[in-house]
Amino acid sequence: MTTFESIPRVDITHSPTPIESLARLTEELGHKVFIKRDDCTGLAGGGNKTRKLEYLIADAQLKGADTLVTVGGLQSNHARQTAAAAAKFGLKCELVLDDVEGTPKADYYQNGNILLNRILGAKIHTLSLGDDSESYVIGLLDTLTQAGRKPYLIPMGGSNVIGSLGYVRCAKEILQQLADTNLHIDQIILATGSAGTQAGLLAGLIAENSDIPVFGISVSRSAEMQTPLVQDLLEHTLTYLDIDPGRATGKVHTNGDYVGEGYGIVTQSMETAVKRCAQLEGLLLDPVYTGKAMAGFIDLCTKGEIASSSQSLFLHTGGSQGLSAYREIF
Numbered sequence: 001m002t003t004f005e006s007i008p009r010v011d012i013t014h015s016p017t018p019i020e021s022l023a024r025l026t027e028e029l030g031h032k033v034f035i036k037r038d039d040c041t042g043l044a045g046g047g048n049k050t051r052k053l054e055y056l057i058a059d060a061q062l063k064g065a066d067t068l069v070t071v072g073g074l075q076s077n078h079a080r081q082t083a084a085a086a087a088k089f090g091l092k093c094e095l096v097l098d099d100v101e102g103t104p105k106a107d108y109y110q111n112g113n114i115l116l117n118r119i120l121g122a123k124i125h126t127l128s129l130g131d132d133s134e135s136y137v138i139g140l141l142d143t144l145t146q147a148g149r150k151p152y153l154i155p156m157g158g159s160n161v162i163g164s165l166g167y168v169r170c171a172k173e174i175l176q177q178l179a180d181t182n183l184h185i186d187q188i189i190l191a192t193g194s195a196g197t198q199a200g201l202l203a204g205l206i207a208e209n210s211d212i213p214v215f216g217i218s219v220s221r222s223a224e225m226q227t228p229l230v231q232d233l234l235e236h237t238l239t240y241l242d243i244d245p246g247r248a249t250g251k252v253h254t255n256g257d258y259v260g261e262g263y264g265i266v267t268q269s270m271e272t273a274v275k276r277c278a279q280l281e282g283l284l285l286d287p288v289y290t291g292k293a294m295a296g297f298i299d300l301c302t303k304g305e306i307a308s309s310s311q312s313l314f315l316h317t318g319g320s321q322g323l324s325a326y327r328e329i330f
Contacts (some may be wrong), residue, residue: 004241007165008058012085012236013050014042016173017234019103019313024133024280030299032311034185034218035283036174039290039318044084047077047318049198052158053085059162065152067092067144071133073100073264074126075288078157078186078194080113083122093122094144094151096137097131104328112325121227128171145272157194164200164237174313185212186310191293191317192216192226193263199233203317206238206247215253217296219289220263222256230254258296264288266329269295274323274330286319287326 017040022033041050060068066084072079072095079095085092095117108114108124117124125140127133137153144151154163178185193197198216205212218226230252235245260267270287273295277283285291297314300306323330 004168007055008062009054010057010061010089012041012043012057014040014046015180016177017041017097019174019177019181022281022283023049024232025277027303028105028280029298029301030308034183034311034313036203036313036315038170039316041318043081043088044120044190045080045298045318047081048167049078049081049158049168052196053166055162055165055311056154056158057089058084060152061089063152065091065149067094067149068154069094069096069137069141069144069151070158071096071098071137071153071156073098074108075100075103075113075264075322075325076112077078077286077289077322079122080116080120080321082154082158083117083120086122088118092149093120093315094125094140096125096127096133096140098127098133099130100264101129102261104266104326104330107248108325109181111327112322114325116321130297135284155194155271157196159194159196159199161233161237161240164203164233167197167200168204168207168237170206171201175205175208175210180232184311185313188212188214188313188315189293189297190214190216190315192220192230193219193289193290195229195233197228197315197317198230198252199237202230202234202248202251203243204242205236206251207241213253217257217258217293218256219259219292221259224256226254226256227252255296258292258299260292266326267292267295268297271329273298284320285316285321286322287329288322289317289319311316
């Protein structure tokens with residue numbers, strides 16, 4: 001049987017990323033909060049996609065690819081990290097980026113992750129509102145192939161089974177850190193979007209027979225829509241790992257109450273949470289993912305839906321590089 005450690009992977013992540021206590025936020029909330037610093041993974045500023053790319057790049061290399069192609073929103077953190085990984089491993093990179101309706105526009109098209117993508121040498125294909133990115137990607141892959149290139153398509157967020165393996169690995173890392181420091185955690189909180197981080201983390205915990213629940217604060221859709229996405233990817237990841245997919249039953253918890261009007265669209269609670277963490281902890285969250293997730297976490301603590309006697313681990317998935325694209329808000 002194939003062991004997890006034998007699955008092909010390139011080494012990119014600065015790991016283990018630290019687990020830190022948020023002492024001043026803890027004092028304000030009356031709830032013990034720790035944070036897993038996956039904003040510190042290292043690749044072009046870091047973020048959760050770096051862990052996924054370790055497995056995706058290895059798979060691309062095995063398939064003889066010379067070009068990475070991926071899709072995302074205009075300020076996608078995943079796109080920035082993919083561009084960086086391509087540069088690091090000598091691959092070309094083509095980014096298909098959708099405009100996002102309702103986002104602040106003063107700096108959105110030239111700053112933040114877009115600026116970094118250009119510095120990293122990626123070719124950017126900017127789509128307008130209403131354009132069909134799926135059709136565009138199909139045409140791009142055909143064009144690249146006809147030109148003699150060997151493209152490798154990475155899905156949005158790197159969220160397929162191969163990418164999710166990065167968070168299977170992270171789950172094992174977290175459990176080792178908790179054991180080494182004798183730290184008890186009652187729940188893990190994270191932003192959930194394309195589903196790969198939450199599904200991978202759950203698969204890793206299940207593989208290690210850990211019952212720590214994982215609560216995903218959705219940043220792009222309702223819980224009714226998000227939960228099946230995570231559930232499906234979790235079951236497929238468990239199957240890939242030769243683990244009974246039935247063990248996924250009852251494990252997926254998502255909350256869609258803090259999305260606001262949609263992905264990337266500002267909410268007042270997000271803005272407050274970003275400023276609160278910056279001014280209490282010197283911690284930079286981002287406006288699209290961790291800001292909304294932290295806003296949800298703080299609200300759930302305040303309402304008592306997360307018990308004050310419990311201890312939470314917030315997974316910081318990165319993204320502060322996008323803050324400058326939202327300058328007019330802050």
